[in-house]
Amino acid sequence: MAFIGGDARQLEVIKSCIEQNAKVSLIGFDNLQSPFSGASNRELTPSLLKTVDMLILPILGTDEEGYVSSIFTTKKLALSEEHIASLTSRAMVYTGIAKSYLKNLCDQHSIRLVELLKRDDVAIYNSIPTVEGALMMAIQHTNITIHGSVCAVLGLGRVGMTLGRTLAALGARVKMGVRRTDQAARSEEMGLSPFFMKDLHRHAGDVDLLFNTVPALVVTAKVLNRMPYSAVIIDLASKPGGVDFTYAEKRGIKALLAPSLPGIVASKTAGRILAQTMTRLMSEELEEEGS
Amino acid sequence: MAFIGGDARQLEVIKSCIEQNAKVSLIGFDNLQSPFSGASNRELTPSLLKTVDMLILPILGTDEEGYVSSIFTTKKLALSEEHIASLTSRAMVYTGIAKSYLKNLCDQHSIRLVELLKRDDVAIYNSIPTVEGALMMAIQHTNITIHGSVCAVLGLGRVGMTLGRTLAALGARVKMGVRRTDQAARSEEMGLSPFFMKDLHRHAGDVDLLFNTVPALVVTAKVLNRMPYSAVIIDLASKPGGVDFTYAEKRGIKALLAPSLPGIVASKTAGRILAQTMTRLMSEELEEEGS
Amino acid sequence: MAFIGGDARQLEVIKSCIEQNAKVSLIGFDNLQSPFSGASNRELTPSLLKTVDMLILPILGTDEEGYVSSIFTTKKLALSEEHIASLTSRAMVYTGIAKSYLKNLCDQHSIRLVELLKRDDVAIYNSIPTVEGALMMAIQHTNITIHGSVCAVLGLGRVGMTLGRTLAALGARVKMGVRRTDQAARSEEMGLSPFFMKDLHRHAGDVDLLFNTVPALVVTAKVLNRMPYSAVIIDLASKPGGVDFTYAEKRGIKALLAPSLPGIVASKTAGRILAQTMTRLMSEELEEEGS
Amino acid sequence: MAFIGGDARQLEVIKSCIEQNAKVSLIGFDNLQSPFSGASNRELTPSLLKTVDMLILPILGTDEEGYVSSIFTTKKLALSEEHIASLTSRAMVYTGIAKSYLKNLCDQHSIRLVELLKRDDVAIYNSIPTVEGALMMAIQHTNITIHGSVCAVLGLGRVGMTLGRTLAALGARVKMGVRRTDQAARSEEMGLSPFFMKDLHRHAGDVDLLFNTVPALVVTAKVLNRMPYSAVIIDLASKPGGVDFTYAEKRGIKALLAPSLPGIVASKTAGRILAQTMTRLMSEELEEEGS
């Protein structure tokens, strides 16, 4: 098992693998302040990679040139075709999200690639720190309490469900923007008043806080025109978000794009989520082989 | 719009349709104590059916011979091929769940058939009275409180999610039996400790109350052997349920099959769910036609 | 330590005392099906009582003639002045609620008497089975779900707080009748809309379910006149309750007096509450003596 | 009705009084950017005070020399004995908390003085923004999520109850430090594991987050010695708090004193709480006079 580069979150993963008695090689961790006993620092070479069953890249994988970033080394780390080619057929590559560079390489050499952040379970676990980050921002950027406020949440997906549940638990009156009838039913069961996204503008008039999780332009000028000036918008959808930020600014409505909250507010939890998922996947792998 | 037969729940639907100014004919409601103003009692004839856009059967539709049950008449109501054949091509037939007799007839004559209980949204709305019925049974059939008890819920589906959330809200320690990793993540987010169904026997040892929603034999002898004698099992899955009842009895564990709870504990709510869904479907239909 | 009489709940207490290695004598338990190892059956005599530090009576203590009821014997058990007089000055008498007969005797002989049900902690623990009993009745006696219904709870005391929290958790819209401004504030914090009891009649118009915990006639004709016919009233206050039952019946509103719920729906939990409180009090006693 | 000085929160109160058609004089608001229509700017003179029924000071009242702070004027505002003496016997003075200077003056001239922040209802309403401020700090100052963490809350008072409920709703495992058995029972009912404050050191070992609301030195060296280094302490009790901060720093445990959260995180809500309480008190006053 070899780790190439990463940030604080990766340390949690390494720790957890060592605890399970895996043989761990670290590449690009030379500046680590307190080195792990049970892991050895190595160079990124094809001969090393020939021996590993699992190659673990950072959350962001490589860039489009194959460079891997690491906050624990000053050296440059470049993952080349030669490296991937040297992996055995049973090896697996883990990362958070893969750029096409990495995807293509793995494809060409028939190496299995796991993009952890695309997994449903990881997205749900990650929704927890995401929501706590959103709460923090909501508390900071308003002069009212969440309790008693009218909150709109757009999208009852993996983040939206956690967010809606949490805001209601804090005492907000939550309106949930959905696009499917089963989501409307689930909202209602959870005590969140559902409305259909196509009617969003009609529900914007009394909103104190609007949280968007829909990765599409849904908070349009038409919607913003109906919102009170004092409303605050927190956009959680991945860039470029789902809000017409230019128009919001023009209208004087505070709108904030809030990316990467798990790493910001709960790096340790975020690391643990990845570590646990990876170790579970690995032990399943081993089980299957064993059987 | 014509209604053929039904029970108390159907009256809610009829009321709601009349309120929306639909032209309503009632077939098999001659003994209704307080007749609806705005609806006319009619006989089941092909000529009547020629004029209707929507034909609404009871929750259970017809039996395999085409008979429709109605608690509001002493006459026999039989829906024959001739009846279905007389419907126009734009007519729709609504029921809860259709037997193959009805399905085949509609198929043969290209009449659209809507089975309401198979809809995801209806199943979720129905999960609410189902869960309240399960609570009632749990309170009645144990000598402990749900608060502070260890409850296992099998299946994080439409009923299972509502049930898990509700038991936890009442103060139970809930273990949630799942078979997918995303369900495990959602359970954990909701504060319900997940386990995988294949490990059920290992989690049975300290369970006070077990609720099953899985429509497959999952509470086997192996599981029952590990459960405490004082445990109570409430099986919500549709007949024949998911419990080895014979073995449970042999072992002295109280196990109850609990079908049709919505109609039993909240007939009015259950009726309203159907009425609202049907009227929403109808108005969508009209909208589309209009557009 | 001696136990005189009682019902199923008392067995929990006895079991718990034996587990703590107390020397236990049982009076009036001769017909017990499975006798306790570690306890001896004795007669009610002054000489026995001279040796006990704790005398434990059933929940209802004695009647006004000194008779103690026991479901585990056919003999009559009478606690006379002679018995109490024989207790030493450090002995304590425990019961649920004491009639004046018992109070006077203990007073006269300076024997400390603990009425467990009058303790705040016991009342709060007991509120849990009480509320589950109330839920069960609400589910049974309405044809709607608690979820989505409008519930009024009268009195934010020990039972009322548990009840309000629980109904809201089940998805009801809860209105809380209070008489103090701090209770109004706490209700609001908990998501329960407060109103003042003197305005009850003005809040009765849309109530589906009314739960009373106020031990005074508060649900008067004036209030009942404003309530919908379909409303259901569950009166938890101790006899004679807080509802004008005669007027309710006249008006056709279902009103139910619901006494002694903990013993009915959760006898084991109810027994454990008493056992735990008693053993905690005893060990505090011992600690103090030891110090 | 006259207002002397204050900050943003006071504007909410003024707005609310004007809406109720009170005759409002403002003293020390000359620099207000958008003046209120319906209120007149006045000087602080005995002759003005003779005409007012209600004199409203800022949250902090006066200092010990009688100076009143106002962020809306550059002039100095000094409330002297002459001013108080000119109030009529039916006049009332409102403030948040009064220093002895103000208390004495009012006493000597038999003027009724209301300290709003000492009221139970105000303290409970204020607990809501306090708790949201505490959440914000907890999210900011840890690298884990509140969900899944072990939180200790010390004191089940007005703030502690809101805090415990909220943390549990967010998915924390909450331990509640109490000193009364009824509080232990209420904690348990609310799903918060109670322990007695005298045993705090024994419960400190696994705490991720400790929130203190007890205004006494309870988080002593003995307690801190047992806490993990990674724990974070948020002390909400009024100065000097309840934590041995010097020792915490020595041990390397992050401990934060967090005063005045309502004004910081939700000034508008905090203002509204005071406004609503004051207007309620005033209308009760008027009612009584009227009757």
Ligand SMILES: NC(=O)c1ccc[n+]([C@@H]2O[C@H](COP(=O)([O-])OP(=O)(O)OC[C@H]3O[C@@H](n4cnc5c(N)ncnc54)[C@H](OP(=O)(O)O)[C@@H]3O)[C@@H](O)[C@H]2O)c1
């Ligand atoms: N800021 C952060 O720190 C952070 C953290 C995690 C995730 N995210 C981002 O947050 C977003 C949501 O993540 P997620 O995991 O919750 O995704 P998800 O489960 O796919 O949820 C997205 C929701 O948006 C709805 N939706 C999608 N397109 C829509 C459209 N055009 N109109 C109306 N509704 C639409 C979906 O409806 P259907 O269910 O009908 O498809 C779904 O309910 C993503 O962009 C993700 O990258 C941000």
Ligand SMILES: NC(=O)c1ccc[n+]([C@@H]2O[C@H](COP(=O)([O-])OP(=O)(O)OC[C@H]3O[C@@H](n4cnc5c(N)ncnc54)[C@H](OP(=O)(O)O)[C@@H]3O)[C@@H](O)[C@H]2O)c1
């Ligand atoms: N008693 C009543 O009054 C009442 C009322 C409503 C419903 N019901 C009945 O309750 C049952 C559940 O209804 P629902 O609407 O919740 O259905 P659902 O949404 O399909 O949920 C069923 C759950 O069981 C799981 N499951 C299915 N087969 C399994 C297997 N072999 N092993 C392990 N898990 C399995 C499913 O997992 P996946 O998600 O992975 O598929 C799903 O989570 C049905 O039988 C329904 O007819 C009864």
Ligand SMILES: NC(=O)c1ccc[n+]([C@@H]2O[C@H](COP(=O)([O-])OP(=O)(O)OC[C@H]3O[C@@H](n4cnc5c(N)ncnc54)[C@H](OP(=O)(O)O)[C@@H]3O)[C@@H](O)[C@H]2O)c1
């Ligand atoms: N049915 C059962 O199984 C069962 C089980 C447990 C208890 N109970 C009974 O339920 C009742 C409540 O018990 P509890 O432990 O909750 O008592 P509690 O803590 O004393 O609560 C009673 C509430 O009623 C309010 N109240 C009293 N008199 C009032 C009046 N005249 N007008 C308006 N409000 C009034 C009190 O207000 P303040 O707080 O302002 O005093 C308090 O909030 C008792 O009668 C008890 O015996 C029945």
Ligand SMILES: NC(=O)c1ccc[n+]([C@@H]2O[C@H](COP(=O)([O-])OP(=O)(O)OC[C@H]3O[C@@H](n4cnc5c(N)ncnc54)[C@H](OP(=O)(O)O)[C@@H]3O)[C@@H](O)[C@H]2O)c1
């Ligand atoms: N930081 C902020 O922004 C903010 C906002 C609001 C309040 N506060 C401060 O927070 C503190 C709590 O306010 P509160 O309204 O919740 O007060 P509270 O209702 O009086 O609660 C204080 C709690 O501490 C307990 N307690 C007091 N002394 C104790 C001792 N020596 N040992 C053990 N427990 C003790 C009390 O127990 P009993 O119930 O048994 O008396 C009570 O439960 C106050 O200092 C207040 O000024 C700060």
